[in-house]
Amino acid sequence: MGELTIWTLDWVPERPRGFVRDLRLRWACEEAGLDYTVRTIPFEGRETNHLARQPFGQVPFLSDGDLELFESGACLLHLARQSERLMPRDPAGEAETLQWTIAALNSIEMASVPWWFLTISGEAENRLTGWLGQRLGQLEAVLAGRDWLAAGRFTVADLLMADVLRVPEVRALGHRPASEAYVQRVTGRPAFRKVHDAQLRQFAAADAARG
Ligand SMILES: N[C@@H](CCC(=O)N[C@@H](CS)C(=O)NCC(=O)O)C(=O)O
Numbered sequence: 001m002g003e004l005t006i007w008t009l010d011w012v013p014e015r016p017r018g019f020v021r022d023l024r025l026r027w028a029c030e031e032a033g034l035d036y037t038v039r040t041i042p043f044e045g046r047e048t049n050h051l052a053r054q055p056f057g058q059v060p061f062l063s064d065g066d067l068e069l070f071e072s073g074a075c076l077l078h079l080a081r082q083s084e085r086l087m088p089r090d091p092a093g094e095a096e097t098l099q100w101t102i103a104a105l106n107s108i109e110m111a112s113v114p115w116w117f118l119t120i121s122g123e124a125e126n127r128l129t130g131w132l133g134q135r136l137g138q139l140e141a142v143l144a145g146r147d148w149l150a151a152g153r154f155t156v157a158d159l160l161m162a163d164v165l166r167v168p169e170v171r172a173l174g175h176r177p178a179s180e181a182y183v184q185r186v187t188g189r190p191a192f193r194k195v196h197d198a199q200l201r202q203f204a205a206a207d208a209a210r211g
Helices: 022-032 072-080 091-120 129-143 156-165 177-187 190-210
Strands: 004-009 037-041 061-064 067-070
Touching (some): 004 022, 022 156, 061 072, 067 072, 072 156, 091 129, 091 156
Parallel strands (some): 004 037
Antiparallel strands (some): 061 067
């Protein structure tokens, strides 16, 4: 394990603030008690200025000593291997955590992100609403029966699922009390509050620097 550096953009417009996915990595480090530094790449020119480290021109990406990796989910699982607080070490607990981490990305965020883009683009009818609504309803049934997704306690799967679910437009879609309580439970953790505030402060400082 080397020195951890979380890379993000040096500035973003108002809307994504508090939601830029470097927050997932900062949050995991805080939960795990891992030291980390946040460094930035320029927002202007992001389509091409860091393709060698993130081939889609996005953030975040992570340096761990000489090792570099991108995709927030991959970075989270990499961090989870460094801390039992993020992922249990027993085979059943680990398998459950992996399963729900991938479910957050590939069953929920896979539907929520395209739905969200259509919603904010102002389409009169969002044809993905039925698909997302069904997925969220199925997840609501799971969350009605338990506080945490895996291993009976907080894991990196909850960090990721709550981050996917906390998007305001997603939260407002339908009545899902167990999911809402879950989002509040997970994002009520001190580590989330700390990194959320830190991200907002970073971009506010960047505003000031830009004049
Ligand atoms: N699947 C990627 C998605 C990364 C992503 O959407 N990053 C956004 C910020 S949260 C970004 O870099 N947007 C700038 C752009 O696409 O130009 C991951 O989870 O790391």
